[in-house]
Amino acid sequence: MRTKRIGRCVLAAALAAGSVATASAQSAPKAANVSQVTFNKDVAPIFQRACQNCHRADSIAPMSLLTYKDARPWAKSIRQKVSRREMPPWFIDKNIGIRSFKDDPSLTDKEIATVSAWVDAGAPEGLAADVPPARTFESADEWHIGKPDMIVSMPVAFTVKPENSDWWGNFTVDAGLTEDRYLKAVETKPSSGGGLKVVHHAVTSLVYDDGTPGGGTLNEYAVGKNGDVYAEGSGKLIKAGAKINFNMHYHAVGTPITDRSQVAFVFYPKGYVPKHVMNTMLTPMNDDLDIPAGADNVRSDAYFKLEKPSRLTSYMPHMHNRGKAQCLEAIYPNMITETLSCVNRYNFGWQIVYNYADDVAPLLPAGTIMHTISWHDNSAKNPWNPDSRNWVGFGNRTSDDMSRSWLNYYYMSDDEFKKEVSARKAAKAVLSSQR
Ligand code: HEC
Structure with a gap:
């Protein structure tokens, strides 16, 4: 791990030194150097894929990274967060065990080197012609798992006060099911309106008061995740009488915002038992x-x-x-x-x-x-x-x-x-x- 990290720094430093050298060798001062790493050409595509879901107005992160203007003041902090692998949030050790995951937003070593080299070169903007088409974002109101058969909301709404420190808590509610059903898909989501701004994450789980086994995590909401659709023929059993627990992490944003997160379910047809039960x-x-x-x-x-x-x-x-x-x-x-x-x-x-x-x-x-x-x-x-x-x-x-x-x-x-x-x-x- 340590040698790996040193390796990355050396690479970034070499790239940076390279671009500085070529820049000073040129007489035309402001002309964009083709070999230079720029925001528009090299960095924007990385931010589109790995950052902007959270870093835009109305989403969870403190600042936008949509445009050069938005990103430029944060260059130093971006370099630090990215090279320490603190952003995007994804904390798996990439050098051990299984390396391939669904929804993996993390940056490759090369992408990290590119972002670092950009910052080290003075965070140049680059050519207007290189700006990639803006990324579009899905509506926060949409369910990604198809039309839900059942939606369960938190038992009460929670208001995040403007200056609250981060707040963790649990809300439990009866799902209202009178018969056992197998789940084909499940998705957890903050309420529309401001919920997306203040719900840092939400984890829903099944709870049986009488200690029936088979409860456990249902689904995790985080910006950019689309719910869990089980592979055809597999599903999770939700029994009559089940309760749903919402484990919430709220984050204040300077204005009062009320959230009442929801979890939605798509069921297999009544009586159908999937071959694989999660x-x-x-x-x-x-x-x-x-x-x-x-x-x-x-x-x-x-x-x-x-x-x-x-x-x-x-x-x-x-x-x-x-x-x-x-x-x-x-x-x-x-x-x-x-x-x-x-x-x-x-x-x-x-x-x-x-x-x-x-x-x-x-x-x-x-x-x-x-x-x-x-x-x-x-x-x-x-x-x-x-x-x-x-x-x-x-x-x-x-x-x-x-x-x-x-x-x-x-x-x-x-x-x-x-x-x-x-x-x-x-x-x-x-x-x-x-x-
Ligand atoms: C899943 C959502 C999410 C993604 C994806 C994400 N961020 Fe963040 N980022 C946050 C949040 C939320 C914070 C506020 C601090 C915290 O909660 O960790 C933050 C904080 C930061 C900060 C520190 C800001 C400060 O106050 O100093 C930087 C820099 C940053 N992000 C850069 C990035 C970059 C660059 C990417 C992509 C490579 C990225 N983030 C991807 C959610 C995200």
Whole structure:
């Protein structure tokens, strides 16, 4: 990781030095240099793809990055956030485990080098002819999952006061279902109007008061995400009597804004049972989490066993302010272990569900043990730490901590599993023979 980071800096510095050298060698001072990195030619396309969904008026981020004028004053800060991989928010370690995800907004090393080189060259605008056509954005009122069969709103509206500090909380409401149904798709969304400005993220989950298993995360809303549509023939069961929990993170924007977020569902027809039923597992609680005052890199472990052959579709780490890093590892029945994913810059401010791309979603044999390893930083160096003098244990308050992960997976028959594994092997063989 360290050598990698140094590598990037060296590259950026070289690019920057290159452009400075050519610029000073030219006598015509203001003429745009073709080889120079400019906003219009090189940076705008990156911002369109990876930033503008959040960085525009009426969306969640503090400033717009739509135009050169908007972006120019932020150049230094952009360089810093981008090169530290703090923006766009996506905290998976790209050098470990599975590398391909759905909805991955993160920048490649090359894109980071381009943005850095642009800033280092004095953030030049470039030629008007190079400005790419403006990106269009979807209406915030639209459901992306098709026409919902049922929409459930938060039980009450919540008003974010102009100067509130960030606020986390839970709202639970009865879904009003009198019979069991299988979900084909689910999407969570802030209310229209101002909701998009103040809802930093929202995670909906299913709760059964009587302790019925099968609850767990439904869907995560973050700007630019379009809801979850399960693959044909797979779905999640929502039972009669289920409650929906909205876990909200609100962010004040200087004017009072009221939100009443919603979650929408598309059902399979009545009586239809999908071949694959999605399970959501919260890795067993570390009730004995024990984080001494001032300590860094405090490790804790959680385990659970997959009883049948499984396909893991997503991973979402969950810790609180002292959370620093987390890895998910598979311990196979033959005791060989494999790291599937690590989040190396955990940030409690962003609850991100990492959805594996279909062709790499882990196929795990029966008896595989899922192992979640979490690290906490309770030292004063951690900028999110509310008080490094306190011992910290497990708890629901944000001043307590957690070391959990949510996993979405479904079980398969032995036959199906074997088929999928050999199809994967064959696909890899094709890939390598093409090289
Ligand atoms: C998912 C939404 C989202 C995306 C995508 C995103 N940002 Fe941000 N950005 C935010 C929010 C929200 C903040 C405010 C701080 C925070 O909550 O982390 C922020 C803060 C920043 C800041 C710091 C502003 C300050 O006050 O100093 C910079 C710089 C920035 N973003 C640049 C970018 C760039 C460049 C990209 C694309 C490469 C990007 N962001 C992508 C949401 C986003």
